[in-house]
Amino acid sequence: MRKIMVLIIIVTMIIPLLSLMTLPIRSEPELIKIRVGYLPYMNYFPNWVAEQKGWYKEYGLEVELHMWETGPPAMNAFAAGELDILWCGSTPVISGANRGLPFKILWIQQDWKKGLLIMVRPNSPINTFKDLKGKTVIYHKATTLDYWFSSMCKMHGMSKEDMNMVHFSPTEALSAFLAGTADAYVAWPPQSFILLKQGYKVIASGPDLNKFPEYEDYMAFDQIIVHENFLKKHPEAVIKYLELVNRAINYYYGGEKNIREILELTNEWFLKIGLKAITEYNEMELLGPYSKVIMNLELNEYFLGPENDVSKSRIVKLYRKESEFWASLGQIPTDFVDMSKFIDNSFVFRLLKLKRNGETCINLAEEYMKEAKSKGIDVSKAEALLSKAKDAFSKSFYEDAIRYAKEAQKAAIEAAAPSITITATTTIAGAAVTKTVTNVITETATTTIVQEATTYLYASIGLLV
Structure with a gap:
């Protein structure tokens, strides 16, 4: 009889286990693939940070990074359908708009004009911009850098025809200049800062253009654009990608706390794009004039706003200014494309x-x-939820942060329930109405009372849901 009982117990334990084996295995959500194009400059570094930190999967994304030497060939790949998202300068974006390419501008990626430098050798007799006349100058054709240099020529009563302009790709230009191929080099980060640290002489920099009234609002900026087909198909993947970008920017330019890891990432990046490692430099010192102008969400609000009328935004005015310049050179038609039609600021404002x-x-x-803690009440549950909220916030998972924070609020209220009285005032039909509810969250409280208290509470602080 005892053996039978033991057998029954064993069978009773095994049957549920067998039934579990027949349940379907829950698969992880399918990752959305994004093909991202970028250029080998420091302002596109957030992509490298996210890849090396292994963050893509956290955002439900499978990101393929494709590096291009300059903006024009990258824009051609974008036009051919080889990329879903592209980071590039304003010049190829204006060109793409004039070609009628289907894209939206989502994000402005900082004013990096301080990194635009015209470099000459330490003992060079070239000391001013006008001294470049008749000299050989390395530059990058049809880029944002070209726009700045050409504008500088115009302001000094010169043109590029006054010099022997030689185009090199960014990965070749530094080596060519160091080998003595040219008298001057129109450089951008990181090449410009490397030469600066090595003692090369600067005869002009980006902000010099702002000294001329015609260009007092000039800035060198990049943007993140997305193909309209991908945007229509995966709008939530786009917002997740921008959350990821925001996190990477905040991490990389977040200060000294990440300095050693940042230096390692930067060295790996430099080696990837054909430059020597910078272990002999202080990373923050190297990027000093550059890192302070990175575009976060708030600066995107400044340049892409107002939210409901992007045609009045500052960035549209800058696009128009550059378009006028290229049209004066016959590079694009004088019948300007309305760049405001290519901007979608809804994603930035949603994140904000x-x-x-x-x-x-x-x-x-x-x-x-x-x-609650001031009254000696244990709020450990609320603290754990608040910690999750802050962690989610640091990763730009703002919706999760809101949810955890509200749960933390509720947990704190529940812990202090016997001593909590909520008084909220609102206006109904023009008259002030005050609602006071004592012991809001208790086992005996009715659902109606709890709902009333929560509604009045949220209304009082502007978070009515």
């Missing part, structure tokens, strides 16, 4: 609203916990 809402919810949770 989520970020600010997340900050508000986190701050409110901290206030609740502070009040």
Whole structure:
């Protein structure tokens, strides 16, 4: 009889296990593939950071990175359907718009004019811009750098025909200049900063163009553009990609706390693009004039706003200015394309609203916990949720941050339930109405009372849901 009982117990234990074996295995969500094109310059570094840190999968993305020497061939690949997203300068974007390519501008990637330098050898007799006349100058044709240099020529009463202009790719230009191929080099980061640290002489820099009234608002900027076909098919993947970009930017330019890892990543990047490692330099010193102008969400708001009328944005004015210049040289038609039709600022403003809402919810949770802890109440559950909220916020997962922060608020309220009284005032039909609910969250509280209290509470702080 005892053996039978043991057998029954064993069978009873095994049958549920066998049934579990027949359940379908839950597969991970399928990753969305994005083909991203970028150029070998420091302002496109966030892509490298995200790849090396292994962050793509966290955002549900499978990202393929494709590096191009300059913007024009990258834009050609984009036009041919080989890329879904492209990082490039304003010049190829204006050219692409004039070609009627189907894309949207999502993000402006900083004013890096301080990194634009015309470099000559330390003992060179060239000391001013006009001294370049008749000299051999290395540059990158049909790029944002070309626009700056050509504009400088115009302001000095010169043209590129006054010099022997030699085009090299960025990975070849530095070596060619160091080998004595040219008298001067129109360079951008990181090549310009490397030469600067090695003692080469600067005869002109990006901000010099701002000294002329005609170019007082000049800035050198890049942008992230997305193909309209991909945007229509995967709008949520696009927002996730921008969350990822925002995280990588904040990490890389986040200060000294990441300095050693940043230096290692930078050296690997330099080797990848054909430059020597910079172990002898302080990374933040090398990027000093560059790293302070990176475009975060708030600066994108400044350049891509107002939200509901992008035609009045500052960036459209800059596009128009550059378009006029290229049209004067016969590079594009004088019948200008309206660049505002190529801008979609909804993604930036969506992220901004989520970020600010997340900050508000986190701050409110901290206030609740502070009040409860002052009364000796254990809020460990709320603290754990708040920690998750802050972690999500640091990764630009703002929706998750909001959710965890609201759960932390609720946990803090539940912990302090016997002593909490919520008073909220709102306006109904023009009259002020005050609602006071004591012991809001208790086992005996009715659903109606809890809902009323929550509604009035959120309404009072502008977070009515």
